[in-house]
Amino acid sequence: MPIEIKMPALSPTMEEGTLAKWLVKEGDTVSSGDILAEIETDKATMEFETIDEGTVTKLLVAEGTDGVKVGAVIAIIAAEGEDASAPAAKAAEPAAAPKADPVPAKAEAAPAKADAPKAAPPPASDGSRVKASPLARRLAEQQGVDLGAVAGSGPNGRIVKADLAGKSGAAPAAAAPAAAASAPATVAAPAVAPEGIPAETSKLSNMRKTIARRLTESKQTVPHIYLTVDINLDALLKLREQLNAGLASRGIKLSVNDLLIKAQAVALMEVPACNVMFGGDTLTSFKRADISVAVSIPGGLITPIITGADTKPVSLIATEMKDLAERARDGKLQPHEYQGGTASLSNMGMFGIKQFEAVINPPQAMILAIGAGEKRPYIVNDAVQIATIMSATGSFDHRAIDGADGAKFMAAFKRLVEAPLGMLA
CATH class of the missing domain: 2.40.50.100 (RNA polymerase II/Efflux pump adaptor protein, barrel-sandwich hybrid domain)
Known part of the structure; x- marks a missing residue:
C-alpha cells in the first residue's frame, strides 16, 4: 500500500x-x-x-x-x-x-x-546496536542523549528525530510553550491601509506570525515587572582589551556581549530565585544557567542558547556565540540550539538605544535588556567623573519572581560587570 x-x-x-x-x-x-x-x-x-x-x-x-x-x-x-x-x-x-x-x-x-503512536515500543536493536536513523544519531550525539534509553516510534521500533524532541543529556527540561497553557490571544481585525497613501502589503512569514502571537500572549498573560540599574563599564572594557590581547594568537575576539552573557549567568547562579520557570501550579528552579541570546535575522528574531554559560570560559562563550549567530542568520540552527534556555539577554546597544524594556519569552521568567554604553557624568569615589555608563533593565515574571529577588539579581549583575574579575574566578 x-x-x-x-x-x-x-x-x-x-x-x-x-x-x-x-x-x-x-x-x-x-x-x-x-x-x-x-x-x-x-x-x-x-x-x-x-x-x-x-x-x-x-x-x-x-x-x-x-x-x-x-x-x-x-x-x-x-x-x-x-x-x-x-x-x-x-x-x-x-x-x-x-x-x-x-x-x-x-x-x-x-x-x-x-x-502520533499511542504507545511507543521499547527501543529495538540488533544485538548491541540500537536502531536509529542517521539524523537521529547525529542529534543524539549533539544533545548528549543515550539512544538506548529512547523509545523509537519508527518502523520496527526505529528511533527517529521526533523521538528526541525535548530530550537532552544534561540540559534542563524544556517546557512546552506558554501558549499551550494560556488562553488564546485576542485576534484583532485585519488592518486596512488608508486610501491614497502609496504602500505595499506583503504576507507575513511563519517566523513573523509566531513572533506576533507569542509576544501578544506574553504581554497578555505574564505580569511584567521592570527593574533598571546604571552600570560603570570602564573596568569591563579594560579587562576585555587585556583578554583580547592574550587571545589574539588563537583567533578569538571577545565582544562586550560575551562578557555580559557570562555576568548574567553567574548572577543567576548567585540569585537562584531568578533562574526559574513558572508552570501554573508549579515552579521549576534550574541548577544551570542557559542563556538565550537574541539575534536579529532577516524577517525576525531568534534566540540561540549558550548552555551552561555560568561555568564556561568567556573564550568558549565567544566562539560558540559567533558560530550560533552566523548559523542563525543562515537559517541553519537545529531545534535544540534555540529551544529551551533558562533566561534571555537582548542587547540593543549597538543600535545606540540607551534603555528599553524587553518582553519575556515564556516559559522563561526573566529577560535582561542591555542599552548602549555612553560617556556620562558619574560619581566615582565620591567625585563626579566622566565614565562609560550602560543602563540595563531586567523584565521579571512577577508570578514567579518577587521584586526583591529581581533587585538582588540586578545588584549582582551590576557588581559582576563593574568588578569583572570576580565572574572569571
Whole structure:
C-alpha cells in the first residue's frame, strides 16, 4: 500500500510550515534517513528526512507552498514490490496543498497529535546496536542523549528525530510553550491601509506570525515587572582589551556581549530565585544557567542558547556565540540550539538605544535588556567623573519572581560587570 509522507512538526510551536525545497523528484528511490525536503518552520529552515524506503511516486505540494498544515500529506512513496507508476488516487486526496490561513484554528493542529503512536515500543536493536536513523544519531550525539534509553516510534521500533524532541543529556527540561497553557490571544481585525497613501502589503512569514502571537500572549498573560540599574563599564572594557590581547594568537575576539552573557549567568547562579520557570501550579528552579541570546535575522528574531554559560570560559562563550549567530542568520540552527534556555539577554546597544524594556519569552521568567554604553557624568569615589555608563533593565515574571529577588539579581549583575574579575574566578 502506498506510504503517505506527511508534513512533520519540526518544533514544539509549529502548526504549519513552508515547503521551501524538494531534494528528491518523482521516480527517485529513497532509503530511511534520506533527506526529502527543506521545510521553513516558525524559527528556521530545516531538513526533513524519511524513515521509509521505496520510490517517490508523487510530490503533492509544490516547492514554495506556505501555510502547509502539520499532518497534511505532502508526498507518496511506493514500497518495494508495489506499482510505482500509479499511486492510489484515494491516498492523494487529503494531500492537496492546504490553503494558507494566516491564523490556524486550534482544532487544526490536531492531526499531528492523532498521527502520533499511542504507545511507543521499547527501543529495538540488533544485538548491541540500537536502531536509529542517521539524523537521529547525529542529534543524539549533539544533545548528549543515550539512544538506548529512547523509545523509537519508527518502523520496527526505529528511533527517529521526533523521538528526541525535548530530550537532552544534561540540559534542563524544556517546557512546552506558554501558549499551550494560556488562553488564546485576542485576534484583532485585519488592518486596512488608508486610501491614497502609496504602500505595499506583503504576507507575513511563519517566523513573523509566531513572533506576533507569542509576544501578544506574553504581554497578555505574564505580569511584567521592570527593574533598571546604571552600570560603570570602564573596568569591563579594560579587562576585555587585556583578554583580547592574550587571545589574539588563537583567533578569538571577545565582544562586550560575551562578557555580559557570562555576568548574567553567574548572577543567576548567585540569585537562584531568578533562574526559574513558572508552570501554573508549579515552579521549576534550574541548577544551570542557559542563556538565550537574541539575534536579529532577516524577517525576525531568534534566540540561540549558550548552555551552561555560568561555568564556561568567556573564550568558549565567544566562539560558540559567533558560530550560533552566523548559523542563525543562515537559517541553519537545529531545534535544540534555540529551544529551551533558562533566561534571555537582548542587547540593543549597538543600535545606540540607551534603555528599553524587553518582553519575556515564556516559559522563561526573566529577560535582561542591555542599552548602549555612553560617556556620562558619574560619581566615582565620591567625585563626579566622566565614565562609560550602560543602563540595563531586567523584565521579571512577577508570578514567579518577587521584586526583591529581581533587585538582588540586578545588584549582582551590576557588581559582576563593574568588578569583572570576580565572574572569571
